[in-house]
Amino acid sequence: MRIPILKLKEYLLVSVQIELDDQTALQFQEDILNKIHEEGSRGVVIDLTSVDFIDSFIAKVLGDVVDMSNLMGAKVVLTGIQPAVAITLVDMGILMHGVPTALDLEQGLEKLQQELEG
């Protein structure tokens, strides 16, 4: 199963609304990088509002997506990380330093705009 990627002007929007198993996460990584390349996107918002659980592998894949996109010239903001997910991540020692985050899709887009202007 693939996670749909929406193009909105110079940004890509992704709302993860299925369970992220390892295979889906890796496919998503490939898809988003290809889409950034195709569309020449300057920024990406990945919304995790519907994600109940992130393990260390998925966290690494998401962190890698941010680094890889940055290398390609696109900023990534993760949004909507649930309290339970934040607790699990920090308990596992995964602090995702250097990964911009925001509360929801709207604030993610605003943050992206600020980062691209600033």
Place this chain on the structure above:
Amino acid sequence: MRIPILKLKEYLLVSVQIELDDQTALQFQEDILNKIHEEGSRGVVIDLTSVDFIDSFIAKVLGDVVDMSNLMGAKVVLTGIQPAVAITLVDMGILMHGVPTALDLEQGLEKLQQELEG
């Protein structure tokens, strides 16, 4: 399988990126109406860029979504209808009169904004 629905400010964005069989389409109809109700959305853009084929049943479901959403107070714009899909629809005599359409997601959002202001 469910079609993800994104909330962006007072709008909902949907990008249909899987094949629309009858069951999926009906589930989508229910999901989008519930989401409009939950979020109090004023408008919806349904992007069909990735849809290669629409039969008469799916066309009816989409038309119904527009009418039902209108009844609930939300405007719907369909975007990204492919040439082949447009040809098939008109060949079948399905003209989708009264359904606002636009070229892509951005133009759909603009159209929605115009309709809500006008």
